[in-house]
Amino acid sequence: MPKLVLTYFDFDGSRGEAARLAMHLAGISFEDRRIATSDWARLRDTTPYQSLPMLEVDGKVVAQSNAINRYVGKLAGLYPKDDWQAALVDELMDAVEDISGRIGSTFALEGEAKKKAREALAAGSIAHFLKQFEARLASAGGEWFAENRLTVADLKCFLWVRWLRSGALDHIPANLVDEQAPLLAKHLERVANHPKIAAYYAARGK
């Protein structure tokens, strides 16, 4: 196994977390380098695209969360070998990036402008993506997004849905997931209750 160092911000979610979970699930040892947001300005230009996560593999660097998820997913046995199943995993992970980016663009807004943008997203793109993810899940058998087993796609979706459902996003109702996509809410519980994932967050006090 190569020497792995995953660099991401010091929180238990978003773009760096699926790779952490995948390595944890597979028992792959890695350095979990968590950086303080106060250090970010200094580190920004040392990363390939001025963003995190990034993964060092025997001293070489790869960036972009989904590239990292695929690479780590292969090491962890959580990425399909079958090309079609792999394409389903890729589709889901890229779609989560699309909708996360749309939500992310509202962070720069304030006051009424933020409220309007978030309410429009909740009623529009977020509702649409939730229903689409649910349809994809249903067509893959209802439990997992590909291969009838947990893959990095399930981890990526779980983290996004958990974020939406946490109520952390002003003007986006925490009950949107349950209202729009009950199958996805069940999927979240399925992933959260995976014994190793539940134990991981319990150990982190989350």
Ligand SMILES: N[C@@H](CCC(=O)N[C@@H](CS)C(=O)NCC(=O)O)C(=O)O
């Ligand atoms: N497409 C990139 C997006 C990366 C990204 O925007 N990461 C955020 C953290 S989740 C970041 O680095 N923000 C700091 C900044 O943009 O200055 C990926 O999937 O890795």
